[in-house]
Amino acid sequence: MISIKGLRQGLLILFSDAENATWATQLDELKVKLEQSGSFFQNARVAFDVRGLSLSLDDLQIAKTLLESYRVNLWAIASQNDKTIANTRRMNLATDPNNEEMPSLVTDDIGTLKENPFAATAEGSDGIFLQRLVRSGQTLRHPGHIVIIGDVHPGAELIAGSDIIVWGKLQGAAHAGSTGNDKAIVCALDLAPSILRIGNTTRRVPADKKRKYPKPEMAKIVNQEMNIIEWTP
Amino acid sequence: MDSVVITITSGKGGVGKTTTTANIGTALALLGKKVVIADADIGLRNLDIVLGLENRIVYDSVDFIEGRCKLRQALIRDKRAGELYLLPAAQTRDKTAIKPQQMVDMINELRDEFHYILIDSPAGIEQGFQTAIAPADRVIVIINPEVSSVRDADRVIGLVEAHQKGPAMLIVNRIDSARVKKKDMLSVEDITEILSSQVIGIVPEDEEILSSTNRGQPVVLNSKGSAAQAYRDIARRIVGESVPLTMPSTGSFWQKLFGRA
Numbered sequence: 001m002i003s004i005k006g007l008r009q010g011l012l013i014l015f016s017d018a019e020n021a022t023w024a025t026q027l028d029e030l031k032v033k034l035e036q037s038g039s040f041f042q043n044a045r046v047a048f049d050v051r052g053l054s055l056s057l058d059d060l061q062i063a064k065t066l067l068e069s070y071r072v073n074l075w076a077i078a079s080q081n082d083k084t085i086a087n088t089r090r091m092n093l094a095t096d097p098n099n100e101e102m103p104s105l106v107t108d109d110i111g112t113l114k115e116n117p118f119a120a121t122a123e124g125s126d127g128i129f130l131q132r133l134v135r136s137g138q139t140l141r142h143p144g145h146i147v148i149i150g151d152v153h154p155g156a157e158l159i160a161g162s163d164i165i166v167w168g169k170l171q172g173a174a175h176a177g178s179t180g181n182d183k184a185i186v187c188a189l190d191l192a193p194s195i196l197r198i199g200n201t202t203r204r205v206p207a208d209k210k211r212k213y214p215k216p217e218m219a220k221i222v223n224q225e226m227n228i229i230e231w232t233p
Numbered sequence: 234m235d236s237v238v239i240t241i242t243s244g245k246g247g248v249g250k251t252t253t254t255a256n257i258g259t260a261l262a263l264l265g266k267k268v269v270i271a272d273a274d275i276g277l278r279n280l281d282i283v284l285g286l287e288n289r290i291v292y293d294s295v296d297f298i299e300g301r302c303k304l305r306q307a308l309i310r311d312k313r314a315g316e317l318y319l320l321p322a323a324q325t326r327d328k329t330a331i332k333p334q335q336m337v338d339m340i341n342e343l344r345d346e347f348h349y350i351l352i353d354s355p356a357g358i359e360q361g362f363q364t365a366i367a368p369a370d371r372v373i374v375i376i377n378p379e380v381s382s383v384r385d386a387d388r389v390i391g392l393v394e395a396h397q398k399g400p401a402m403l404i405v406n407r408i409d410s411a412r413v414k415k416k417d418m419l420s421v422e423d424i425t426e427i428l429s430s431q432v433i434g435i436v437p438e439d440e441e442i443l444s445s446t447n448r449g450q451p452v453v454l455n456s457k458g459s460a461a462q463a464y465r466d467i468a469r470r471i472v473g474e475s476v477p478l479t480m481p482s483t484g485s486f487w488q489k490l491f492g493r494a
Binding site: 133135136137138151153154155 | 384387388390391392394395427429
């Protein structure tokens with residue numbers, strides 16, 4: 001019933017308010033997703049959209065505690081139900097995840113990026129497209145693809161549910177297929193990440209990787225091993 | 234008055250924030266501007282020493298925040314450079330003594346009376362840094378031509394952008410052209426290529442800085458040395474003059490032979 005979207009301010013988890021969708025079953029479902037997705041959610045900021053669900057303070061507290069046990073930070077809950085909105089306020093959480101005014105200045109996720117990334121849809125999977133550079137200490141996290149025109153500096157981090165494509169130099173850490181998708185790929189004009197992960201496979205790129213005249217390359221998993229091949233269209 | 238608040242920061246410690254702040258502030262005052270330089274490095278204050286005003290501190294910014302004095306009473310005038318004032322930090326407290334909003338309010342009080350307010354940020358990216366950049370209109374990041382300094386600057390520039398204070402401007406400090414030529418040191422071109430930010434000053438390594446810092450006399454007051462000239466150029470760029478960015482020569486054969494002209 002629940003689904004996950006990427007927002008400018010971070011991740012958004014959409015709940016259903018259909019009659020057969022109880023809060024408890026949807027939280028169980030969320031727990032399974034948190035369990036399966038491993039590192040994707042770690043240290044992430046998420047917002048909920050609970051639509052018309054009428055939720056008590058306890059209901060919200062249970063959800064927040066569940067997320068905290070997976071080191072996920074809940075910062076906003078959007079709702080169309082007055083009681084839920086009132087309880088959200090009582091918990092000191094924001095009620096409009098699209099609002100520019102964030103409760104605190106967070107510096108390590110997509111919410112702080114000034115440019116407005118726009119969502120794209122390729123083969124049914126969402127993605128974000130950004131024309132900017134990603135600096136040390138910044139993390140870009142998206143459940144779909146991440147496409148960047150610009151460099152990704154050492155100390156920066158890209159975490160995508162699907163593919164990562166960098167039209168530039170990729171030097172930070174990159175984790176494609178972070179929800180366990182081994183078919184994801186990582187491409188860059190200069191593929192020199194500090195750590196490269198696809199699905200559950202990790203590879204450190206040797207130091208001699210820094211070349212004067214780099215060629216575009218693509219990393220993908222073949223027979224459970226990470227392969228780096230020339231990236232040719 | 235149209236005032237500009239500039240915070241000078243770096244991430245990494247020891248790259249020359251305080252010396253740079255003191256010299257740019259003094260150079261701006263020598264250009265006829267009314268200038269305050271505020272020390273935001275509470276607990277590890279140094280700006281007063283570099284300016285040679287240590288013995289004149291009666292009240293500091295924390296005294297003002299906690300209501301023990303008027304802001305005017307905390308300002309110390311440096312008579313050597315026209316309308317130059319120091320707002321010292323407290324030495325007996327720590328970075329939590331001033332909250333970002335209190336800093337903004339305090340600096341706003343000065344905006345009516347001064348052209349430029351320079352804030353010397355503490356090293357690091359924690360609360361002291363956040364407080365120091367809170368009132369800033371512009372942020373200058375000081376870099377030494379070495380990889381660790383550039384890496385820290387990258388992080389700081391990202392944070393400056395995240396706080397909606399970007400784009401940060403860079404000053405490359407302590408560059409030695411002879412060592413750059415030998416490829417022992419990163420060049421200004423290397424640094425701008427990595428950081429993709431605007432450079433507003435290149436300050437050479439200069440022995441004079443150490444002695445002038447110890448004496449409490451900013452080099453821009455009376456020196457014709459290359460670092461002093463670089464700081465004056467930066468001040469002129471800040472007030473809007475167009476001064477070409479040149480790579481200063483340091484430790485060249487002729488300079489060594491004839492001393493500093």
